[in-house]
Amino acid sequence: MMISGKRLFLALVKKCNQPLSSMGIAQAPNDGIEAISLIQKASAAMTISKSNGSSHSFFNQHTQQNLNLRSQLESRLMDALNKNELSLHYQPLVHLKTQRVVGAEALLRWHNPVLGNVPPDKFISLAERNGQIIDIGNFVLHTALSQTAKWYKAVEHDFKIAINISPLQIRNPRFLEHVADLLKLYQLPATALELEITEGLLLQDEHIAQFTIQKLQQLGIKISLDDFGTGYSSLSYLQKYSFNTLKIDRCFIKKLEENKQDRELTKTIIAIGKKLNLEVIAEGVETVNQDAFIRKECCDLGQGYFYGKPMTAEQFERTFIHKKCT
Numbered sequence: 161m162m163i164s165g166k167r168l169f170l171a172l173v174k175k176c177n178q179p180l181s182s183m184g185i186a187q188a189p190n191d192g193i194e195a196i197s198l199i200q201k202a203s204a205a206m207t208i209s210k211s212n213g214s215s216h217s218f219f220n221q222h223t224q225q226n227l228n229l230r231s232q233l234e235s236r237l238m239d240a241l242n243k244n245e246l247s248l249h250y251q252p253l254v255h256l257k258t259q260r261v262v263g264a265e266a267l268l269r270w271h272n273p274v275l276g277n278v279p280p281d282k283f284i285s286l287a288e289r290n291g292q293i294i295d296i297g298n299f300v301l302h303t304a305l306s307q308t309a310k311w312y313k314a315v316e317h318d319f320k321i322a323i324n325i326s327p328l329q330i331r332n333p334r335f336l337e338h339v340a341d342l343l344k345l346y347q348l349p350a351t352a353l354e355l356e357i358t359e360g361l362l363l364q365d366e367h368i369a370q371f372t373i374q375k376l377q378q379l380g381i382k383i384s385l386d387d388f389g390t391g392y393s394s395l396s397y398l399q400k401y402s403f404n405t406l407k408i409d410r411c412f413i414k415k416l417e418e419n420k421q422d423r424e425l426t427k428t429i430i431a432i433g434k435k436l437n438l439e440v441i442a443e444g445v446e447t448v449n450q451d452a453f454i455r456k457e458c459c460d461l462g463q464g465y466f467y468g469k470p471m472t473a474e475q476f477e478r479t480f481i482h483k484k485c486t
Contacts, residue, residue, distance in 0.1 A: 251265050261468075266300060320354050445467065
């Protein structure tokens with residue numbers, strides 16, 4: 161390719177195992193002249209493209225800054241568990257008919273003395289790439305189930321904890337055994353645990369996902385399909401897999417009041433769930449009108465700032481657990 165009389169060399173790396181491909185572009189001589197350097201920088205640009213949801217991205221100074229930040233995050237994440245920098249916050253799940261808090265979603269938080277509060281979307285993918293997600297996932301399971309055991313004894317009705325799981329956890333051959341052991345350790349019924357999975361997990365290994373979901377449900381554990389409606393094959397998953405719960409993605413709830421299409425889609429998702437005898441949760445509920453809408457459509461549970469923001473275990477207990485925990 162000739163531009164202004166100078167030859168432009170491109171190093172391209174294309175990621176094709178996703179529904180949309182992502183391309184990273186590095187240019188010679190501005191970004192380097194060695195092939196290995198250009199490939200590395202093109203790969204870095206591809207990572208940025210993928211995270212932004214764009215079809216392509218050029219390597220530039222901003223990309224380099226992102227690379228430096230990622231390197232810093234990775235190095236500090238390695239010690240985050242040992243230094244007790246990771247914690248859980250809990251967001252209430254509200255039964256819309258009874259107004260009762262019937263559970264919570266456990267949400268991972270990371271506070272580093274230097275970096276401050278690091279959002280999960282900035283470090284979870286790093287943990288998955290370097291394999292740390294197994295240890296972090298075990299930490300989440302232990303902490304959440306230990307806390308839930310206290311709350312389960314304190315309330316006068318069934319209480320459940322919802323926990324997101326990673327594809328790497330599902331592929332771990334000891335995952336099933338580990339979850340069963342934790343339920344036994346904390347003397348919790350399996351129905352008190354709901355594991356949330358996303359389309360990304362289902363895309364990675366269909367056979368393992370089907371087997372593991374089936375075995376988990378045989379133990380009595382509930383399985384939730386998270387972010388329903390945003391994926392490429394959401395409806396087909398309802399044919400292939402057995403779920404207990406559908407979680408309507410917050411992107412539909414956010415614009416309920418001004419977007420007729422989102423209202424119709426939300427109605428349809430709730431109706432599908434009802435027809436399939438699934439529990440339906442609307443996440444991201446923030447206003448009275450959004451709450452009124454999902455109630456009218458007979459949605460089962462609501463989650464969002466309208467009912468309560470994510471909070472520490474102590475805050476959750478003071479706000480929603482009315483009996484003294486033992």
